[in-house]
Amino acid sequence: MDVADERPAIERRAVVRGGFYETQARTMIEKVPPTSGVTERWAVSPYRGCAHACRGCGARRAHRSLGLDAGRDFDTRIVVKANAAVRLRAELARWRGEPVAIGVTGDCYQEAEATYRLMPGMVAALAEAGVAFTVYTKSPLVLRDAGILAAAGARVAVSIAFVDEKIRRAVEPGAPTAQRRLELVAALCEAGVDCQVLMSPVLPLLSDAADQLAATVRRIASAGASGVRPVVLRLPYGTRQWYLSWLEQAHPALVERYAELYDKAGMPSPGYEERITGQIAQLARSYGMHCGPTPAPAGRPPQADQLALV
Template sequence: MLPPRNPDERLRARGADTRPDGRFEPHARMRESDGWDIPEDERLLRTEVVTERPRSIITRNTSPDISFDRSINPYRGCEHGCIYCYARPTHAWLGLSPGLDFETRITAKPDAASLLARELARPSYRPAPIALGTNTDPYQPVESKLAIMPGILRVLSDWNHPATLVTRGQTVLRDVALWAELAAKRMAAVGVSITTLDPSLARAMEPRAPAPATRLRMIRELAAAGVPVRVMVAPVIPVLTEPEIEAILTAARQAGATTASMIPLRLPLEVAPLFRDWLDRHRPGMAAHVMNRVQAMRGGRDNDPRFGHRFRGQGAEAQLALQRFRLARRRLGYHRESAPLDCSRFGPPPRAGDQLSLF
């Protein structure tokens, strides 16, 4: 059971409603009345940003069902506040709540570009596409002020290093020229996540993320600049967004997306109770139906974390959604896979005074 909301905090455009303790905390905290009913002024809960100075910026993984082996995340936490976000449990590692803390207490890594340049310069480094935004969105609202991403993209372009991006943040349009520069060398691909075309549902589920119409505009402008764009119909939520699979694919194709992917809803660890609480607050009449359908895709549980199953689901529910997606993708003329990115030109940028190559 989640703790009750703090009555002294006023929430505006937040996905979670409370701060459940993380799974590593030794004690659970609950609000209790002490009998002193002293009224306090309600304060608006605002986003706090702190900086982190890590020693490295490239994260490696060996997951058998993930297509990349390295990634960069310039931020911990995400102000978009998507209630279903699978990254929420990572805030527990910081001693913070995967609930409201995840979307209001953000950690930024302003030295990301210099760290990246240093790591690429190591003699032992071997290039492969770097995935950006695999945990939290690098183009979340705070990026418009901190501008960490342009530095990262300039380093990647200078070193002729390929990169992919997953985002729903409209600040990516600020960097269209940088993405187009990489794309012109076959070194960039961008994925834009669209969960629903219903602006009211999007506002409730993803309170500080751009509206669906804005995400379609992002696809349109990126594609017009020559950047290959994948529409990511993710997560597909039974009952709520699953009926929109074909509509989302159609709208994204018309906007210029050339590839598409789909992932059913995942509810790992602390995300499951947070999502259940959100359903009770925003869609109480549909809550039981949604969760019954989720469990039908997850072997009777809220979540199935097994490799090979977590991104696909199982059973008739999952297979039907996947079949609909594949039929629509083929009918609309999407490519099945993105073109491979070019790693062959990777190398240090020229320095002043260097002799130019003749070949």
Template sequence: MSDQSPKQPIKGRGAASQLAGRFDTRTVESESDGWDIPDQEEFAATRLETEISEESARSIITYNQSPDVGFSRSINPYRGCEHGCVYCFARPTHSYLGLSPGLDFESRLIAKTNAPALLRKELAKSGYQAEPIALGINTDAYQPVEKTLLLSRQLLEVLAEARHPTIIVTKSALVLRDLDLLNEMARQRLARVYLSVTTLDNRLSARLEPRAAAPHARLKTIERLAQSGVEVGVLLAPVIPTLNDAEIERILKQVREAGAGNVGYVLLRLPNELKALWREWLELHYPDRARHAISLIQQMHHGKDYNPSFGIRMRGSGPFADLIEQRFQRAYRELGFQPFDDMECSLFTPPRLPSAQGDLFDPPA
């Protein structure tokens, strides 16, 4: 049961309502009684606290055969993401849990607390063949709750022990905490980090992705990683017509100067419930350009808000999509970006499983 009524922006949150999931059977709609006074702070939308529950997952490696992504397997230690990016394509997955893709997605998180042990078990299976594995795709592995739960750190320790090639995708400076592991892995061509950079405009970033690292912090993170010898790339994701598409060349220039070796981009994707969430957000924050923004998106997806077809869902089609592609490719060439070499897969060694005898022969503490 979800409240679908339009809300005021909530401090520190991307969504503004508990949009009903597509599997919900009942909804609740709020109606003003005339006593609300929006200009007074006491009547503004209240702060929403984050709740974390635990899950014992049955498996941890997810496999895919998508031609649109550069990896065949991934690990997601968390369901939901506190960064609160309103454009996140993973929001609709919360509907499978009976939760809202809106505020629930960024405030009711699930931690897969057995993820490190599961990963060790799955990597140790007979016949497992190593290929680059992406850490943090549906949701950011370095979102704020990782500071205390350390699940991503523990997963990276298992991957480092097994000498397994690993790709990290994040928009958090917290990834620098694990430089000790990443440095050693990078020396063996086993680690690569991509920073997601959406905009260089602090105000826009605070509205789009309220709990993610600020743009200048992401540039500093790129710089630190590159200086440490870790291969670092950037994803300009998503490109949003009327909001950040004018920044393409400037973003590529800034991340190149910070030390990024390669860069890619993804067009805004609006699957399932995300269509309604996006419209609500536009009306709240940029009502003057909402209709134009939606019109341009539809022009790039054959008249629809979203086309899930491979080859189109990430890039779009049509004149405006072609223009974005041409601008991106020109800046890419002029700034000297280069595709990364293949990662090292031949060093993989299955990790040791816990012994049934435990610490029988370990020296006393």
């Protein structure tokens, strides 16, 4: 009698190499969930899961479809789409040209990228197709590709929600410090890359005090970012359970207030969100920075194949 294979779905179809789950993607261009805070409607991501282990990451739920949990597994069991560039190039051949985001289901420049180097091929595919794109990351590894990103007309959105290191250690334990990310912004700007800061996620009752917001915006402006886009923490299913379990242990007095602030879909109260984003917008204007969504980068005309010389 055959014994049922009770391993998680991803373990039955992936090859495990160096601690990563290596797979062959069937599709690369995916619709962005409305709760993500990302302005693009479509995204491509070479990795699922993220070693940055950010407690408020909105992509956690997707790990459940792999037979993994949305908590610790999301942080430690990283899925690699080994054929990402090849699959993306095939889909772009019939793409209608809408802008895309890169790195929505996991930071595209996290530790796995140092091993697999999938991003250069993906950037090349998007550039050749003339598709505008924005890279979302917290990782200094993006500097490795600064030249090809600048040449492709890409935008990089570096996530810096707060500059308090104590908060960072608690809610983004695997991510680079805010100071390293601010230095990253400056380096990208110097390299000619259009660099904005995604001030996400602003944490209600933890990183939203007036002095905290002012300090964060001031340091973002000093780094030379072209603009800042604030996003208040979202708590969709999967993320909500993981974040609130931490909150109950670390800040039990805030649990009831979060229950009042968030609706069933995990969205914060509109009034609260408008107040926080309004404060950040005012601060940004005082430093001469744009605040909020901006038009997608223009992209470049598709690169035609070079004619052979006879």
